[in-house]
Amino acid sequence: MELFKADGQNFIFRVGKREKRLLEEVLQLYPMLSGSYGEISSGPDDGKLGDAQKLLEQALAEQHRANRQELESLLREPTWLKEKAGMHQLTLSLSRMEWLLQILNNIRVGCWVALGAPQDTALHLKDLNEKTIRYFVSMEGTAYFQSVLLKALQRAAL
């Protein structure tokens, strides 16, 4: 996947066939983390934190529901990864880029948690099995897509 064109409003990426398949498979995993993943505080409760924790969980759960709906409609759009000259074209607005980065990171962190949250993310194949290899591939795949999006944003900011 590489940035083909950017005009300040939209970013157009060229995506290979295998990359398209990987991206779509990875996106199907969203959300990998539930609303109860985040802790509002690791400090002592001063009376405000109990309600704040509930509010955070509700907000994240609602965000995940809304994002999932938006993701499903995005994947159904006829322009989504439209084929052109043997490649697929992905057109994203700036706000969609930001949104997609959030989606991808939820999947990446969720896959890492599903793998047991290892401190060393460079896992060895021998440590993986049929179930966990999907998470490992998705964790690495999301990092790849995130890096391409971040580079495109950095280029646009220059």
Added chain:
Amino acid sequence: MAESATPLVLPDQSQEQKPKETQEPGYLVICWNDPINLMDFVTHVFQTVFGWQRQKAEYHMLQVHNQGKSVLVRESFEKAEAYVHQLQGYTLHATLERA
């Protein structure tokens, strides 16, 4: 934090934003290190959420990476809570603590 190679220059400490003086001590928004979030992604999130220049965002990202955590801002409870919601929306490990 997951490694990514980017040349970095630390900002002048004296240019760092001073904590706001408020009647109550307020709450600190803290970002904690983990081995999964990409360094460039964390920098990007700090820029987006706080509106910081890249240099300042990178300074705090490196503080998280090297020291295990970084105090990002000191704010009222409501504002700190809103920032934690935003940061956790990006799946960063962020919390608030009483200052």
